[in-house]
Amino acid sequence: xxxxxxxxxxxEIPGNTGAVLRLGACLGLxxxxxxxxxxxISDKNLKRAGMDYLEMxxxxxxxxxxxxxxxxxxxxxxxxxxxxKAAISYLDFAFRPNxxxxxxxxxAGVPDEVHNLVDARILIPMEPNARSLNLSVSAAIVxxxxxxxxxxxxxxxxxxx
Numbered sequence: 001x002x003x004x005x006x007x008x009x010x011x012e013i014p015g016n017t018g019a020v021l022r023l024g025a026c027l028g029l030x031x032x033x034x035x036x037x038x039x040x041i042s043d044k045n046l047k048r049a050g051m052d053y054l055e056m057x058x059x060x061x062x063x064x065x066x067x068x069x070x071x072x073x074x075x076x077x078x079x080x081x082x083x084x085k086a087a088i089s090y091l092d093f094a095f096r097p098n099x100x101x102x103x104x105x106x107x108a109g110v111p112d113e114v115h116n117l118v119d120a121r122i123l124i125p126m127e128p129n130a131r132s133l134n135l136s137v138s139a140a141i142v143x144x145x146x147x148x149x150x151x152x153x154x155x156x157x158x159x160x161x
Contacts, residue, residue, distance in 0.1 A: 019136035086121035
């Protein structure tokens, strides 16, 4: 069983956060929300997007990035940032069970100091004139690939271990 997590850095749109919480509930991923957020975490839009899956979601809130970073380092977790500034495609990246897939704010990503602290940066290849995908769509694409890789690794270990 893997402990893959998705972290949202200071999310701004409750509907996206709700959709990521729903994604986490459906795929068995824990979700970390790094505050401050631009909305009340109990906002009705968050509940609308997450529907009845919010009760199933494993949500951990962190009051700021420094506390989140200390927690994940203590846990021995690699921090993998999804970024349009990255050079490595998520399809060419080898995910690990304890990875935390982090997505930045919808409007601005993460600040440079956070960008420079992560262990790896990956991107979703897009058409040249496209700027970015929706945050929850990006989370679903990359989390699905990470889960696929981790399932294959587990099968290989079971077969050859």
